Amino acid sequence: MKITEKLQKAEREGRPYWSFEFFPPRTAQGLQNLYDRIERMRNLGPEFIDITWGAGGKNADLTSSLVQVCQETIGLECCMHLCCTEMPKEKVEWALAQAKAHGCQNILALRGDPPHGSSTWKPTPGGFHNAVDLVKHIHKNYPGDFCVAVAGFPQGHPETPDTPDGRHQEMLWLKEKVDAGADFIFTQMFYDTDILFDWVRRVRAAGITIPIVPGIMPIQNWEKFQTWVKREKIVVPPHFYDALNPVKGDDEKVRAVGTKLVAEMCRTILGNKEAGIKGLHIYTLNLEKGARMLLDELQLEGRREQIAPLPWRPSLTPHRRTESIRPIFWANRVQSYLSRTDDWDEFPNGRWGDSRSPAYGDLDGYPVSIGISPAEAYSLWGHPTTFSDVAGLFARFCRGELLKLPWSSQPPASETSVITEQLAKMNELGFLTINSQPAVDGVRSDDKVHGWGPEGGYIYQKAYLEFFVSPELLSPLIRRIERDPRITYYAVNRTGDLRTNTHSEGPNAVTWGVFPGKEIIQPTIVEAVSFIAWKDEAFELGLQWASLYPEDSPSRKLIEDIMNNSYLVNIVANDFKDGAGVFAPFMLDQKDNGNGHVADGVVAGLVNGVKDAVNGLLNGNGDSH
Ligand SMILES: Cc1cc2nc3c(=O)[nH]c(=O)nc-3n(C[C@H](O)[C@H](O)[C@H](O)COP(=O)(O)OP(=O)(O)OC[C@H]3O[C@@H](n4cnc5c(N)ncnc54)[C@H](O)[C@@H]3O)c2cc1C
Numbered sequence: 001m002k003i004t005e006k007l008q009k010a011e012r013e014g015r016p017y018w019s020f021e022f023f024p025p026r027t028a029q030g031l032q033n034l035y036d037r038i039e040r041m042r043n044l045g046p047e048f049i050d051i052t053w054g055a056g057g058k059n060a061d062l063t064s065s066l067v068q069v070c071q072e073t074i075g076l077e078c079c080m081h082l083c084c085t086e087m088p089k090e091k092v093e094w095a096l097a098q099a100k101a102h103g104c105q106n107i108l109a110l111r112g113d114p115p116h117g118s119s120t121w122k123p124t125p126g127g128f129h130n131a132v133d134l135v136k137h138i139h140k141n142y143p144g145d146f147c148v149a150v151a152g153f154p155q156g157h158p159e160t161p162d163t164p165d166g167r168h169q170e171m172l173w174l175k176e177k178v179d180a181g182a183d184f185i186f187t188q189m190f191y192d193t194d195i196l197f198d199w200v201r202r203v204r205a206a207g208i209t210i211p212i213v214p215g216i217m218p219i220q221n222w223e224k225f226q227t228w229v230k231r232e233k234i235v236v237p238p239h240f241y242d243a244l245n246p247v248k249g250d251d252e253k254v255r256a257v258g259t260k261l262v263a264e265m266c267r268t269i270l271g272n273k274e275a276g277i278k279g280l281h282i283y284t285l286n287l288e289k290g291a292r293m294l295l296d297e298l299q300l301e302g303r304r305e306q307i308a309p310l311p312w313r314p315s316l317t318p319h320r321r322t323e324s325i326r327p328i329f330w331a332n333r334v335q336s337y338l339s340r341t342d343d344w345d346e347f348p349n350g351r352w353g354d355s356r357s358p359a360y361g362d363l364d365g366y367p368v369s370i371g372i373s374p375a376e377a378y379s380l381w382g383h384p385t386t387f388s389d390v391a392g393l394f395a396r397f398c399r400g401e402l403l404k405l406p407w408s409s410q411p412p413a414s415e416t417s418v419i420t421e422q423l424a425k426m427n428e429l430g431f432l433t434i435n436s437q438p439a440v441d442g443v444r445s446d447d448k449v450h451g452w453g454p455e456g457g458y459i460y461q462k463a464y465l466e467f468f469v470s471p472e473l474l475s476p477l478i479r480r481i482e483r484d485p486r487i488t489y490y491a492v493n494r495t496g497d498l499r500t501n502t503h504s505e506g507p508n509a510v511t512w513g514v515f516p517g518k519e520i521i522q523p524t525i526v527e528a529v530s531f532i533a534w535k536d537e538a539f540e541l542g543l544q545w546a547s548l549y550p551e552d553s554p555s556r557k558l559i560e561d562i563m564n565n566s567y568l569v570n571i572v573a574n575d576f577k578d579g580a581g582v583f584a585p586f587m588l589d590q591k592d593n594g595n596g597h598v599a600d601g602v603v604a605g606l607v608n609g610v611k612d613a614v615n616g617l618l619n620g621n622g623d624s625h
Pocket residue numbers: 051052053054055056081082083109110111112113129130131132150151152157158159160169170173174176177186187188189215365366367
């Protein structure tokens with residue numbers, strides 16, 4: 001069924017509607033778990049769901065098969081996102097034909113963000129320039145088959161100048177999409193309803209009468225909230241921060257307070273007669289609880305009553321087909337570990353979660369983006385021309401003298417202060433760090449530096465380091481790491497050459513908390529699958545940094561070379577009682593005695609940033625066998 005018909009029906013019945021957005025998960029296990037989650041979330045009564053389109057057609061197969069399963073098997077009306085980025089017409093044809101074959105009658109026609117490795121959008125030869133071209137193409141080639149939605153930006157599109165002329169021009173382009181046959185508008189996320197209402201007024205004044213469906217991003221935890229707000233440059237009203245700042249260290253409280261704030265925002269939207277908005281589109285980020293809590297808080301009319309329970313049938317997830325009793329008791333506790341609760345991956349969402357979670361890689365529905373203009377990059381990082389210039393930037397960041405790196409959008413966390421000098425030295429030695437945590441052996445959960453989670457608990461961490469390094473420095477480092485059985489590592493280059501000394505594919509918990517009356521909470525893990533999924537993003541960010549410099553410039557070439565040649569490495573010092581152990585293989589303070597220690601003057605040489613000298617020395621005498 002077309003979404004416009006569903007919206008008209010809800011309006012005739014005088015009830016609000018809501019819908020959910022999901023993205024194709026990054027890992028196979030995440031996908032399997034998402035099917036079960038969507039099936040459960042069907043009971044929250046969404047009028048329809050939509051599935052995002054991976055940047056540049058990446059995961060196009062996955063978007064298409066998610067649409068198929070949701071439409072045909074789970075029985076939810078789907079809207080498939082479709083972008084123009086890196087999509088020649090044949091690929092667009094394929095996607096539309098598949099959607100039609102799967103019974104999907106709704107497409108969100110988008111231009112898409114710039115392709116991988118580029119900070120500006122360029123059309124693909126033989127493809128489309130703007131969303132409007134896609135809208136026209138769909139109606140011309142599939143007359144009557146699809147209801148077509150388009151995107152609208154209450155705060156203005158980031159590429160449009162924020163001036164009266166810019167805003168006027170953007171409205172004309174939105175009107176052009178509508179005149180080309182768009183049936184309704186999904187908005188970008190926002191938290192300021194005044195901005196939304198002002199935009200709706202301008203949309204209506206421009207003669208656009210089609211329904212507007214506002215995009216609502218629940219506040220799931222502090223990190224995600226911050227990431228999205230910064231990434232999309234979303235204006236947040238001061239009362240949001242007044243309420244969230246005091247609880248930002250406790251994810252459970254952030255979600256509770258955030259739910260109330262967002263619910264109040266939704267009530268304001270639905271209650272504004274002039275705007276005439278009748279429903280909400282919830283960006284779930286593939287998580288269940290935020291959407292559920294928001295709908296519970298809103299108590300919208302028609303919630304639950306309208307939903308007939310699904311008849312029991314085997315799970316869509318193959319390894320759960322043998323489970324015979326659902327949903328409360330499971331046949332086999334170990335096998336059903338993941339589904340013991342519907343929110344096993346919700347709290348607290350750690351630095352990087354469990355790759356089995358459908359929510360793993362939640363930025364992946366959208367293109368990876370460094371989110372920085374060339375001008376900002378030059379002012380932050382200048383124009384590096386030697387490896388030591390780059391290493392110097394990393395070292396300065398670790399010492400708190402630089403606000404951002406392409407991989408680190410915020411200054412180092414306070415917990416990093418205890419290892420600042422070691423990190424800075426590592427960078428000067430050629431190990432470009434992008435992530436770290438010190439070891440922690442049972443500090444209280446309300447500790448100002450290392451604490452997190454509910455009151456009355458204790459926190460533990462294994463020391464962790466993640467960095468880029470040249471193959472020349474990697475080999476001796478690995479030999480030194482392998483002398484200490486307490487240290488595990490993964491190293492992978494851009495093309496996927498993986499080295500590790502781990503013997504298990506399963507997760508290695510690196511942060512865990514013990515709290516009164518709860519299971520152990522293990523928010524941060526290291527494991528091969530998520531590391532491999534993450535490495536694409538890590539290298540991509542570096543290449544985007546390079547692309548901010550003009551073609552053929554020394555800075556672009558230098559950073560591209562580093563990304564193309566380096567390995568991304570993570571190491572875990574599993575003995576969390578030995579805080580210094582993680583730095584031992586780097587021999588930050590030692591002198592060479594010809595027996596496995598760095599040669600006299602090498603540190604000084606490295607500090608001066610003479611990369612070739614470093615590599616030569618470490619290869620020649622810095623490493624022993
Ligand atoms: C609800 C929503 C869902 C999204 N889902 C996805 C997704 O699944 N996958 C993904 O990769 N991205 C997604 N995005 C991001 C989106 O692709 C980007 O924000 C993109 O930059 C804009 O897409 P658009 O369809 O609005 O493009 P367009 O309407 O083509 O606009 C792009 C830019 O060009 C300007 N413009 C518009 N028409 C013209 C014209 N005729 N001539 C010249 N300039 C013009 C606009 O003002 C704007 O600055 C989504 C965004 C929203 C709001």
